[in-house]
Amino acid sequence: MTATEQIIPVTGEDSGIIIKNFRRPSTDVIERLSKLPIANISDAMNKHGVMNYEIRPVWPGSQFCGPALTCGSLDLTVKIYALSLIKPGDVFVQASGGVHEYACFGELGSTGVKSRGGVGAIVDGAVRDINGIHEVGLPVFARSVTPRNYHYPFGQPYGSVNRPVVCAGVLVNPGDVIVASDEGVVVVPVAMAEKVATAAEEIQAGENQRREGIRSGKIPYHQLEEQLKAAGFTIR
Numbered sequence: 001m002t003a004t005e006q007i008i009p010v011t012g013e014d015s016g017i018i019i020k021n022f023r024r025p026s027t028d029v030i031e032r033l034s035k036l037p038i039a040n041i042s043d044a045m046n047k048h049g050v051m052n053y054e055i056r057p058v059w060p061g062s063q064f065c066g067p068a069l070t071c072g073s074l075d076l077t078v079k080i081y082a083l084s085l086i087k088p089g090d091v092f093v094q095a096s097g098g099v100h101e102y103a104c105f106g107e108l109g110s111t112g113v114k115s116r117g118g119v120g121a122i123v124d125g126a127v128r129d130i131n132g133i134h135e136v137g138l139p140v141f142a143r144s145v146t147p148r149n150y151h152y153p154f155g156q157p158y159g160s161v162n163r164p165v166v167c168a169g170v171l172v173n174p175g176d177v178i179v180a181s182d183e184g185v186v187v188v189p190v191a192m193a194e195k196v197a198t199a200a201e202e203i204q205a206g207e208n209q210r211r212e213g214i215r216s217g218k219i220p221y222h223q224l225e226e227q228l229k230a231a232g233f234t235i236r
Contacts (some may be wrong), residue, residue, distance in 0.1 A: 018081065070167075093172050094121065
């Protein structure tokens with residue numbers, strides 16, 4: 001991506017729209033999803049909902065789970081207003097178009113999220129002030145780190161808050177559940193959250209049984225050999 005491409009604002013039918021309130025999933029569903037491996041959640045959604053692998057925690061060991069508050073603008077005024085809408089347990093999702101070379105989130109943004117009771121932030125782009133972010137104690141995931149940010153004011157006529165955004169290749173609606181850990185980030189649509197939690201719990205239970213079978217030596221490897229031979233494999 002060239003520097004010229006990076007500074008072109010993105011417009012769309014949602015540009016200029018800010019929604020203050022949106023549906024959030026129950027705390028029970030959030031808690032259930034927070035206890036599940038991200039891989040199992042992805043499996044429960046047929047491998048969908050996983051953000052691009054470049055979205056990584058600013059520091060190892062970060063994890064959180066909560067409903068998305070979406071920001072589809074790079075403008076500082078719009079972002080600050082978006083931060084003011086955060087409720088306890090929310091995840092701030094910044095759709096920044098995947099830009100690596102200009103930071104759009106840092107220590108002050110982290111302080112804003114943390115002070116409102118937010119549990120984390122996802123930035124589809126670059127962040128800065130990582131030492132300050134660490135001191136704030138807010139788990140932040142991003143594509144890259146750089147000390148250089150945008151020249152503000154930037155793009156105020158464009159963007160949206162709490163409208164659908166594409167973040168790291170995944171459609172995110174406000175209220176969708178964001179589950180993040182060292183393994184990556186997965187997005188669970190709010191309308192499917194309870195069903196996905198149930199399906200992922202069943203997958204986890206099945207894996208626990210297989211894991212115990214492996215540890216106890218009860219895996220019927222001889223049956224696997226018969227299956228392979230039946231499929232045409234030659235085993236010497």
